[in-house]
Amino acid sequence: APAETSEAAPPPEAELSFADSSDSRSAAALDAPGDALYDAAPGERNEVQADNQPGIGDWSRAGKGGSFEHDDYERPDEHELTLVEHLQAQALLAGFTPAEHAVALSLIDSVDEGGYLRADLDEMAERLNITLERLEQVLHRCQGFEPAGVMARSVPECLKLQLIDRNRFDPAMAALLDNLDLLARRDLTALRKVCGVDQEDLAEMIAEIQGLTPRPGAGFGSEPAQTIIPDVFVRPDPAGGWKVELNSDTLPRLLMDKRYHAEVSASARSDLDKTFVADCAAQASWLVKSLDQRARTILKVASEIVRQQDAFMAFGVEFLRPLTLKMVAEAIEMHESTVSRVTSNKYIATPRGVFELKFFFTAAIQSSDGGATHSAEAVRHRIKAMIDAEDVTGEILSDDRIVEILQESGIDIARRTVAKYREALRIPSSVERRRMRKAA
Template sequence: MALGLELKLRMGQQLVMTPQLQMAIKLLQMSSLELADYLQEELDKNPLLEREEDRPDEDVVGMSEMLANERASEGSNSPSNEDEPSERNLSEDLPVDASWSDIYGDGSGSFSAPQNFDNTSSSEAPPLENTLVRNETLTDYLLWQLGVSALNEKERLIGTAIIDAIDDNGYLSADLQSIAEMTGTTVEEVEDALVLVQSFEPAGVAARTLAESLLLQLKSRKQAHPPFTTLLENLEDLARRDFRKLKRILKITDEELQEAVELIQSLNPKPGLAFGSEQTNYIAPDVYVRKQDGQWVVEVNTDAMPKLRINREYDNALNGRLSAQDKRFLQDNARSAQWLIKSLEQRSSTIYRVAESIVRFQSNFLEYGREHLKPLILKDVADDIGVHESTASRVTSNKYIHTPRGIFELKYFFSSSLVSQSGENHSSEAVKFKIQKLVESESPSRPYSDEKLAKLLKDQGIIVARRTIAKYRDILNIPSSSRRKQLGSGSSES
């Protein structure tokens, strides 16, 4: 049987991601901390890269000069290599819609090298990260207290096993029988060691239940007596805020019950969380915004945008007598450094332009506060500055802006809209703010239900469904009206 072969020509568009474009996208979505780590890795492995501040007295080597030296060193008789990346524009490497401008835009705009604020850096003080030490963990602290206790070898062994079984919240996660079997001791010996560990700081540690932890904290305050201990025996009724039943059980007045409830609420339900297992990460703003001559001005935090350049000594070596292998090594690293520097410049420019666009859209927020946030989507900013929507998304992730009203992630300024009765759009963040203010102004004994909150917002011209109120309440960590209700007569409004 004969096989028929047929040759067809098909035209189509295909997105080609060059290594250079992949680098640009990778840098764009990095946070300032991730970028700092990445650049340090590049500085360690690429001898042609250096920070500008490392050699303040030298001029930065121009990219055109570097490429000219490279071409001169190669000579006209050197064999060509089609697989080797060329120095042509990035757009020549990419077909159709995968050009540099598709990712970053046309590069137009009023971006200029910004100046730092006076309070953003200090030449005298060491970097903050150099002053930090490893946080002491809960386990470290408990083992230290165990070590200074007068114990024999067996007691120390049991105590160590108990501490190893305490979770991050400070609770004992293993039963006494299993600890006894693991240490080859009796349950009674484990119980004796547990009493010792439960006397350690923080108060309430090594408890097996919430009630036991709270009781240990009362004992440390020398307040483990009725009505407080009786209240701990009825935690479920307290959680339901069934104050009538509690008052009947405890046989106390409203004022005495209020005092007991406030004391229990002042205790720590998770005593172990006072100790962090990881070092704190501090947010370094990528951009600043301030008012100057009546206008909002955006400035890039240059401390979060380190500048790199080509090392002149290695660059000059390209003109010297080198082996083919050494020359190829320097040329490859020079090309890699060139793309990294260009990508960093484009990253800084794009973050600046996105932040500047957000400030234009949200100037009322800067002037008057959260209640005046406008509905905003990524497409609005992308269209405003002429970049792809995915670029705007990458820029707003893990990038922070310092404003007179605090530090915010750029994504904070984007939210959906709710339409008022007059047809005016309201940002969902502004609606959340209004809900929070209404709850803060409610009567403690007669908190607003979700239905009542929806009615109050409708009176302000904002139509919001009750289920949307409930969703926003959860986001704001506001309990339901029944859980917000405090001691006193009356019921929740509906």
């Protein structure tokens, strides 16, 4: 299983009076997977065991109509949006490449209820097999999400992000944030000196600082934090390749009590009673077999995903292959809708971290020469690299010219797709880039 990440100590907050310093809790509450394998072995024990579900021996205690009085099963959960869910929704719209999106999700998973980033960036970069510089680039874009100040690594950085959002960050403010200890001690004379301002300006700056919040995530829904428990583990196989296993610790144990069934059957006198008992036994057997088949399907789908994304497991997010539900469904000879259901809310622990199974499905772009398809991520990176190289080549590439270059390389792509990828990367059009160069 992946190594647990220890939580870092809270940021050293200066003893100031902030406008919003409520201590409401907000955490990412991700549902632990519910469908898992179990011991489907009738006769192993003479009792019915089930996690949070009635066994055959409990049916006599059911209420009228055979229903159980569990409001949780009849009432939909009232769910208030959490900070992590809010950030994940923004990440989907941020124009990230699939690789960058994976990095962003890893960063978001490390955000605490106050909105601070609790992660060792060096360790995360090594785990995801990317450079620290690229990880920080993704973090910088994530720090532009709402609420302002989120994903900061310290109180000064949190306040700085909020000031930048208000367009109020300048060298004097930077000096003030670097010396919050002086402000906490109310050493205003020293503060005026380091900030290079007079008493009136300093008073305005302090008032502005006190109008910020040191806990930008405190206003979001509060739910008990739950650890994501993976349904599947992927480990390197000493013989080569990868070993895919279901997580036995999360698998409910369901057995049919044959002794109790025999007792009830023997005491049944009327045909109606005998039919009822036989019906109950048939339903129990069907449930055991269905859950067993469900678990086998999860393992089968996960194994195919690992086979298709072998390069990702070995080398990191840059090597995600184009993969669709249809491709997996055809490979394992199942319906596409079955694969879609199996991969929903299921998590897999890999050497690169814990991911939802749906994470591994990425778009594909066809090859113009009939060869292998290209992942959308790789094409986006190539477009960005071509535009980044304009400063060296001196040529401003239009979208049409980029299409020509990609088609010469065997990538069949439309102009509108290039424009969409460019806009998602937040790159101006060729006309705007040409104007920017002339202005520079």
